Structures are given as structure tokens and as C-alpha cells.
Amino acid sequence: MTSADMTAIDVRGVSKSFGATPVLHDVSVTIASGSLTALLGPSGGGKSTLLRVIAGLETPDRGSVAIAGIDATRLAPQRRNVGFVFQHYAAFKHLTVRGNVAFGLEVRKRPKAEIRRRVDELLKLVHIEQLADRYPAQLSGGQRQRMALARALAVEPEVLLLDEPFGALDAQVRRELRAWLRRLHDEVHVTTVFVTHDQEEAMDVADRIVVLAGGRVEQAGAPHEIYDHPASAFVMGFLGPVTRVGGRLVRPHDIELGPASAPDGQHATVTRVVRLGFEVRVEMSAGDHEVWAQVTRAESDALGLAVGETVTIRPRPDARTLAA
Amino acid sequence: MSEARSTAAKWAMRIVTVAYLAVLLVIPVGLIGWRTFAGGLQPVIDALTSDDFVHALRLTVVVAVCAVVLNTVFGITVALLLVRGRFWGKRLLSAVIDLPLAVSPVVVGLALILVYGSHAPAGGWIERHGVQIIFATPGMVAATVFVSLPLVVRAIVPVLQEFGEEQEQAAHTLGASRWTTFRRITLPSIRWALAYGIVLCLARALGEYGAVAVVSGRIVGQTQTVTLYVEQEYNNFDQPGAYAAATVLALIAIVALLVTKLLRPGGRRADAERLTEMQSGREEQR
DSSP states (O other), X not given: OOHHHHEEEEEEEEXXXXXXXXXXXXXXXXXXXXXXXXXXXXXXXXXXXXXXXXXXXXXXXXXEEEETTEEOTTOOGGGSOEXXXXXXXXXXXXXXXXXXXXXXXXXXXXXXXXXXXXXHHHHHHTTOGGGTTSOGGGSOHHXXXXXXXXXXXXXXXXXXXXXXXXXXXXXXXXXXXXXXXXXXXXXXXXXXXXXXXXHHHHHHHOSEEEEEETTEEEEEEOHHHHHHSOSSHHHHHHHSXXXXXXXXXXXXXXXXXXXXXXXXXXXXXXXXXXXXXXXXXEEEEETTEEEEEEEEHHHHHHHTOXXXXXXXXXXXXXXXXXXX | XXXXXXXXXXXXXXXXXXXXXXXXXXXXHHHHHHHHTTTOHHHHHHHHHSHHHHHXXXXXXXXXXXXXXXXXXXXXXXXXHHHHOOOTTHHHHHHHHTHHHHSOHXXXXXXXXXXXXXXXXXXXXXXXXXXXXTTSHHHHHHHHHHHTHHHHHHHHHHHHHHHOSHXXXXXXXXXXXXXXXXXXXXXXXTHHHHHHHHHXXXXXXXXXXXXXXXXXXXXXXXXXXXXXXXXXXXXXXOHHHHHHHHHHHHHHHHHHHHHHHHHSTTSHHHHHHHHHHHHHHHHHHO
């Protein structure tokens, strides 16, 4: 296999400014064929712009984009063979669900019978076959987004790009669609890139995460790699909760509490104990700063934690820490 | 006490409004209709089948249809440019589009003669190549296009703005060319606003008097439109002819008005659409 076979998207040295505002600085990302990648970062970090550059909806000021080994930097979006799903669905309001999904195939002048068969297949795949003759205005947000996905998949795109696909949906529907997207990807195997600002969503769905902030790639890798070995304090803070112990950044669940009499560790005074079901959140004051730890109920009960008590804190021996 | 006063004020306002409309609009237009048929049906039939009237009506329709077609094509192009384009002088262009609303049609006519008359350099050059503009149909079409220029643009700009770009971008990523996207996505989405603009433009074109009066030369049986015919008949004391033609113009205007009422954004259709949108929005919240 050549490298072109394995790399679906190759972004090299892309920079982009909107007027005087720089949005992407020298961004290079490679996306492996068949992978499910999350572009994760805070809003304004440039992740949506990067996705739109890949789709051809924005032109980079510098750098190149190759899709399936072909330089696409100057190619119009309609020639890139990408599927794009917008946050607000971009449903064609004057067409039925069937008309929406068939659009890309009709534009490609496929035979009528083939279009009909393929649309039926796709509607079944996204579980909205009973809504085929409705208009987008008659669908719920989740149904519209699934229609948009079917529409994007209809043209058998080289890559599927999703821009905050679940951003406009409520938490319940979001979780359902997340799990469903994961299963769909296992079935269809199309190279997929989605943009999100929700680290939990990225960790849950993606098999690779690219963290973007301030228009630069902060880190790229498998979810557990990024969580366990963050390259910077920013990435560590963005992927999960962080607290400070002895001048180092630690995950709150990596903090060990001991009785005040313990031989080593830093002394801290408990200021608040919050019971959140099976876990207990302990807030403490350690000299000049606040620390919090996440412990199990059993640990909390064993120590008899209460406000005003003095405890010792230290990172667990196997904890990953980062200089603050 | 104050309630009684506010009720009285309400009634006073209603009476003033109705009286105002009656004096200025309903009574005069109604009288024209009344006068038209005052002498029975025969004079009306005679007037409406006279060669001059038939020619005037035919010319009016030709000029109006040409103007509407040109303004529709131009209107869609300019509206797309104003909404989607990013270029220097966009606000200036937007202001220029509205100019015909402010400038008197007579001024428009004179300006056209200055440029396209036989004695002007441009007009003379075109005439030597066999096309007469002033005192002929092309000049009348130009005058009509000018006065009805903003109507299509202003009808579709707000709808295009609300429509946004995402659906067009989605169509592009699905493989549709610019033209296909326009034809299959943009046009169907603005069709009601466009139809509204076209009907308004048509009504304005059919009723245009001032600019056309200047550039046409009012040659009977050649460059005379229905509005010019009405004036001429009236000045010639052929009042039945003038009234009959005026009634035809008024009827066309009323039909156009009814059509625009049906099409106008915020009319019944648009309301129904907004309602389903709202309902589906509520469902989304659930």
C-alpha cells in the first residue's frame, strides 16, 4: 500500500485569515483512511475553518490540501467528492426528505431506479424511512440531522465532514446520535472528521483526536494518549478536570488523601465535601491555593472527611502530572 | 371617562381615514367606472375595439413584458450581488438602485433623450447602425425599465438575506454547479418574493406615463401606450374612449394588487410556513 492509500486527507502548512484576523497558523494534519477523527478545541480555535478548508468552502491563504492523494487546494467544493454536514442541517426546505437525500445523485444524473433504490437504502440506514415524504419543517432536529447525514452519504464521498453535528440538539438526543454515529462509522467505514468543542463527545466517538487552539494544532493522537500524556497545560485542562498539588498539575482523581498524621504529602484543610452519587468531591485549601480531589465514597468514609479537618494530599504514584 | 374619550378618538380616526380614502381614491376611481358605462355598453365596445386602442394596448403589453423580463434578470443578479458579494462600492450600488424611486420619471425621459436621441453621440451612432431608440419601442422599454428598476431587487433582497448561504454550500458539496444550485436550490426558495416583485414591476410598467410620454413622441398608432391614449382621448373630448381605457388600466391594477396580496411576504402562505417552523422548533425542544 502506498501512503496515498492510507492517508485520506493531508493538510499541509495551511494558514488562513479573515481580514486582519488570523484563524489558522501553519496547520498540518493527516487523517488516516477509514478513521473517525475529532477536531477538538475551544470556540474560535479554528476547527470549523479547518473543516471548511478541507471541504473547499474556504480557500486557504497558504498551504495545501490533498484528498485521497490528489491535490485539491484549488478544486471547487463540487469536485472534491466530500460529504459535508452542517451544524444547522442546511436542509433543502422546499424538498421532501427523499428529495434532499436524492439531490446529490440527481445532480450526478444517475438513473431514476438506481436513485430510488439508493435513497431507500440510506433512509433505512439512518432510520427515517417512514419520514421519506415529509418536509424538513415537519421533522425534529435529530431527524433533520440524520437526513443531512444520509444526504451527505448518498454521493459515496471520499471523506465525510461534520461541523458540530450535534451542537444544536439537546443533551439526550445528542448522546443517542453520538452512539449511533459510532455504529454507523463501523458499518460504513467512510473516513470521517467531525468538529466539536465537547471533549467528552470527542473521547466517546473518535478514535483519533486533533486538539486545535488559537489556530494551531496543540496535539494529535488517540483519545487515551492525549488524556494521559497531554503535551501542554492547555490540552490537559481542555480534556478533563485539573487541579494543582505541590506546583504540579494533576487530575483530581489522581490525588491520594491521607490522615493528617501521614508521614509524607502536603497538608490541606477540607473546606467542602460534595457527594455526587458514587463519587465524592473534596474541596480543600492548601496554604495559598485551592485544591480539589475526586475520591470514592469508600475512601471518603474511611477517612471520615468533614469540613475543617486537616488531611494530607499527594499525587498517586502512577499519576501523570505536568509542571504548572 | 378616559375610556369614553379614547373610544371617541378611535372613531374619529376611523372616520377621517375612511373619508380621506373615499375623497381621494374610491370616489374618483368609482366615478370612472360609472362614467364608462353611463352611455351603455356600445360606446365602450366601440372604444375598446378601435384600432388606436388595440394598438396602444398591444404596445403597452410588449413594452411592459420586455421591461419585466429585463428587470427580473437584472434584479436577481443585483440582489445576489448585494447579498452575497463583498466588494468596494456595494453601498453606493445599493443607493443607486433606489434612485428611480426618487427621480421624477420626466427627468428620466429627458436624460434618456440626452444620451440616446438622434443628435446625441451615442444615440446617433446606434441609429446609423439601424436601430432607433428615442421615439421608438427600445426607448420606451428603456424608460420603463428605469422607473421600475428597484422593484424586483427590493422584493428579493430580504428573502435572500434570510435564506443564507448554507443550503447553497450544501448543494455545492453534493456536486451541484453554481447554475444547478441557483436553479434547484436558490430560485425555489425565493420564488414567492420573486413573483411578488415581478407583479409589482408589471403593474408599474403598465401604468407608466411620465418617462414614456417624453421618450415616445406620442405618435398615434405607433408609439402610443394605453396611458398616453387615455390622455389624448381626454384632451380630444372623446370622454367615453378615455374612460373605457382608464377602466381597463384600473382593472389591471386591481388584479395585480390582488395577486400581490396573495404573494406578499407576511401573507397567509408565509404565515402558515412560519407556523409549521415554530411547531417543529417546539418539538425540537422536547
